[in-house]
Amino acid sequence: MVSDHPAVEVDGLHVSYGSTPVLVDVALVVPAGTGVCVTGENGIGKSTLLRCVSSLQEPDAGEIRVFGGSPGGTPEFWRAVVTTVEPPTWYPGLTVREHAELVCRAHGQDPDEAGIDEALDRLGLAGHADAIPPQLSSGQKQRLTLTCALLRPSSLLILDEPEQRLDREGRAEVAGLLAEYLRDGGSLLMASHDDVFAAASGAAITTMESLSAVPR
Amino acid sequence: MTTVPLVPVRRWISRRQSAHRERGATAGNIYFAVLFLAVVGGMVHRQLAVVFWPTHPNASGLAAAGLVPVLFGLLYLALRRFGPLALSRPAASWLLPAPVSRRRLLLPSLRLTAIVAALTGTLLGLAIVGHAAPRTLGGETIALLGTGAGLAGVGLLLVALAAQAGGRWGDRLDALVSLLLAAGLAGLIADATTDEPLAAGGWPTATTLVPLVGAVALVVGSFFALAVRGLARTPNERILDAAKTAGTLFDSAFGMEPSFLTDMIERRYWARRKLRSVRFPARLPVLVGQDLLLVLRRRSRVLWLLLAAGLPVLLASAPHALIGIAVLIGALLAAGIPAGNVKTDAGNPVLLRLLGLSSRQAMLQRIWVPGVLAALWSTAALTVLSVLGDLPAGPWWALGITLGPVGAVAAVRRARVGFVRNELLPLDTPMGTVSTGPLVNAVIGPDALLLGLPALIEIAQGHPLSWLTVLVQAVVGGVGARAYLAGTTDPDRVVLNNR
Numbered sequence: 158m159v160s161d162h163p164a165v166e167v168d169g170l171h172v173s174y175g176s177t178p179v180l181v182d183v184a185l186v187v188p189a190g191t192g193v194c195v196t197g198e199n200g201i202g203k204s205t206l207l208r209c210v211s212s213l214q215e216p217d218a219g220e221i222r223v224f225g226g227s228p229g230g231t232p233e234f235w236r237a238v239v240t241t242v243e244p245p246t247w248y249p250g251l252t253v254r255e256h257a258e259l260v261c262r263a264h265g266q267d268p269d270e271a272g273i274d275e276a277l278d279r280l281g282l283a284g285h286a287d288a289i290p291p292q293l294s295s296g297q298k299q300r301l302t303l304t305c306a307l308l309r310p311s312s313l314l315i316l317d318e319p320e321q322r323l324d325r326e327g328r329a330e331v332a333g334l335l336a337e338y339l340r341d342g343g344s345l346l347m348a349s350h351d352d353v354f355a356a357a358s359g360a361a362i363t364t365m366e367s368l369s370a371v372p373r
Numbered sequence: 374m375t376t377v378p379l380v381p382v383r384r385w386i387s388r389r390q391s392a393h394r395e396r397g398a399t400a401g402n403i404y405f406a407v408l409f410l411a412v413v414g415g416m417v418h419r420q421l422a423v424v425f426w427p428t429h430p431n432a433s434g435l436a437a438a439g440l441v442p443v444l445f446g447l448l449y450l451a452l453r454r455f456g457p458l459a460l461s462r463p464a465a466s467w468l469l470p471a472p473v474s475r476r477r478l479l480l481p482s483l484r485l486t487a488i489v490a491a492l493t494g495t496l497l498g499l500a501i502v503g504h505a506a507p508r509t510l511g512g513e514t515i516a517l518l519g520t521g522a523g524l525a526g527v528g529l530l531l532v533a534l535a536a537q538a539g540g541r542w543g544d545r546l547d548a549l550v551s552l553l554l555a556a557g558l559a560g561l562i563a564d565a566t567t568d569e570p571l572a573a574g575g576w577p578t579a580t581t582l583v584p585l586v587g588a589v590a591l592v593v594g595s596f597f598a599l600a601v602r603g604l605a606r607t608p609n610e611r612i613l614d615a616a617k618t619a620g621t622l623f624d625s626a627f628g629m630e631p632s633f634l635t636d637m638i639e640r641r642y643w644a645r646r647k648l649r650s651v652r653f654p655a656r657l658p659v660l661v662g663q664d665l666l667l668v669l670r671r672r673s674r675v676l677w678l679l680l681a682a683g684l685p686v687l688l689a690s691a692p693h694a695l696i697g698i699a700v701l702i703g704a705l706l707a708a709g710i711p712a713g714n715v716k717t718d719a720g721n722p723v724l725l726r727l728l729g730l731s732s733r734q735a736m737l738q739r740i741w742v743p744g745v746l747a748a749l750w751s752t753a754a755l756t757v758l759s760v761l762g763d764l765p766a767g768p769w770w771a772l773g774i775t776l777g778p779v780g781a782v783a784a785v786r787r788a789r790v791g792f793v794r795n796e797l798l799p800l801d802t803p804m805g806t807v808s809t810g811p812l813v814n815a816v817i818g819p820d821a822l823l824l825g826l827p828a829l830i831e832i833a834q835g836h837p838l839s840w841l842t843v844l845v846q847a848v849v850g851g852v853g854a855r856a857y858l859a860g861t862t863d864p865d866r867v868v869l870n871n872r
Contacts, residue, residue, distance in 0.1 A: 230866055230867050230868060231731075231865050231866065231867070232729055232730060232731040232734075232864075232865070232866075232867055235726045235727075235729045235867050236729035239727065240726070243721075243723050244721075244723075245723055245724075246717055246720065246721040246723055246724060247717070247724075248663065248667075248713070248714055248717050248724065249639060249643055249667065249713040249714070249717065250643050250646070250648070250666075250667050250670045250671070250713070251663065251666070251667075252648050252649075252650045253650075254650040255650050255651070255653070255663075255666070258652070258653060259653070259659060259663060259728070260727055260728060262653055262659040262662075263659050263660075263728035263729060263730055264728075264729060268652065268653070286650050287647075287648055287649050287650050289643055289644075289646075289648060291640065291643070291644065292644065305727060306727070309727070309729075
């Protein structure tokens with residue numbers, strides 16, 4: 158992935174579910190090394206946009222480029238991009254800490270240097286390192302998903318409402334981690350309902366309406 | 374707390390439910406069930422006779438003694454797994470929290486389970502008597518023995534009931550029953566390898582049995598009465614668990630989707646385990662390390678499989694092709710111990726995307742541990758058979774090792790199969806319509822065992838094994854595994870999409 162291209166370029170994106178248009182001529186640019194947070198009411202198409210950028214959904218029309226290339230299901234794409242737009246699953250018989258270590262080791266990181274224990278501690282999971290993920294609460298599962306997403310190396314994070322199910326301290330902590338991610342040169346595209354959280358994470362806030370060329 | 378009488382509530386529910394059914398639907402269902410049993414019974418009555426009452430007794434004392442813990446142990450473990458006290462899911466949601474008499478709510482379930490346990494116990498007892506007892510035994514004695522076995526079935530139900538309501542001792546008792554079952558299997562294997570004389574004498578007469586069975590009936594009856602009195606004390610969460618099991622069982626049966634049940638059992642297993650995080654082995658590829666960790670955490674399964682390596686010996690007197698099939702199926706089951714990881718990835722590729730590995734890399738790593746397990750199991754099974762003289766001379770251990778890739782491909786293919794495809798066209802047969810989805814689904818996975826055909830033919834023919842056959846099997850297995858990986862994975866794709 159070459160970083161002299163914008164992280165995400167979307168142009169003329171159209172998606173409809175049946176006869177209901179959800180995205181009409183949507184355009185968006187996320188310059189590399191910056192963050193963009195898309196806001197808007199339920200059902201306006203934030204998740205659909207993120208799914209299209211993550212190559213998990215085929216748009217009806219339009220062009221999407223991620224770091225200058227077309228998004229796809231290749232290992233190279235998924236080594237650069239992390240997304241949380243899908244509900245997570247967990248491996249059987251693997252603890253919280255082991256999930257984090259598995260992700261780090263799959264990316265060739267030394268588990269001792271990757272800072273697994275610090276990351277679990279920062280997101281309040283240190284006391285649950287030996288639990289299996291299905292035993293965690295929904296908020297804790299969200300924390301684990303974000304821990305794994307932030308621990309592994311990546312160039313672009315695509316997060317769908319990362320503040321969801323988190324308490325106030327959790328939101329502040331995650332916003333801080335996202336701001337660090339941007340400072341270290343990463344790019345961020347997320348959808349959120351919490352403007353305070355979005356601002357704290359350092360992402361530029363834009364409304365879904367402003368992305369569409371056709372007023373709705 | 375005031376208690377609302379339950380009978381009117383149940384009658385009201387059943388009247389509302391029957392309002393949605395066609396007139397005479399229940400009678401029609403009973404008619405079809407009876408007709409079905411009569412037709413199937415008529416078709417397989419000869420096979421049933423062989424199972425329950427062969428023309429001549431054919432089991433030794435050791436075999437009969439082995440069958441008792443095996444069959445009754447299985448009955449007990451089945452009762453434990455399904456409750457034994459359960460409610461339907463709607464009753465668990467709506468009637469369990471309602472102010473109705475707990476005992477009356479649970480009594481029908483207990484009654485039904487007791488009838489099933491008694492019938493099963495009687496059938497098991499009669500089968501054991503039919504195989505071991507001389508045909509001179511009087512009808513009265515046989516009836517008394519059957520009654521005793523039925524009472525033993527109810528007795529086991531009462532123990533399972535107490536374990537359901539009780540504490541940790543239930544788990545320890547389950548382990549003990551599993552051990553007894555294993556001992557029984559060992560007895561059966563020992564019987565198959567030695568020439569034990571048929572069990573002839575030593576059967577009690579009716580006069581000694583009458584007071585004995587009477588006493589057992591008294592004890593079981595009084596404990597049953599105590600159980601009914603204490604029924605209300607069964608903890609709610611145990612009943613809810615059993616209700617979920619019963620519901621999932623019905624879902625599996627009606628949807629013809631066995632994975633509902635197996636997934637639930639798997640989830641419950643891990644929810645009860647207390648784990649401690651460990652470091653992955655640094656030298657191994659990461660997914661191999663993960664599979665290994667899963668196998669180490671399921672040590673009891675590995676132990677069971679090692680014990681089961683002796684089971685093909687029981688088929689020594691059957692056609693040798695059956696031994697070959699048993700060895701191949703065993704290899705599939707052994708390789709399936711860490712299959713939960715592949716199943717997770719096949720069901721939802723979220724984690725594979727997070728790991729950033731290609732489907733080729735992932736499967737290449739995921740096939741190793743199953744391969745080693747299948748090779749170990751086949752080697753153990755074939756070595757046991759060859760040492761006991763049930764196979765002709767030859768390097769059977771080497772043939773076992775070559776079956777590793779065969780079992781691994783079959784297990785991995787099975788784990789990737791996903792849900793039953795019920796949209797497949799049904800087949801019209803003279804016996805009625807057969808839906809093909811479940812059939813196709815059941816075959817995917819085991820079909821890859823065809824890669825073990827050279828070994829199967831060699832075992833079936835009964836000729837001494839040559840190194841050439843071992844080589845042929847090694848090549849077929851290796852090439853087959855390679856072709857499977859090349860055909861179903863892609864170095865440029867992450868998801869394990871095999872559709």
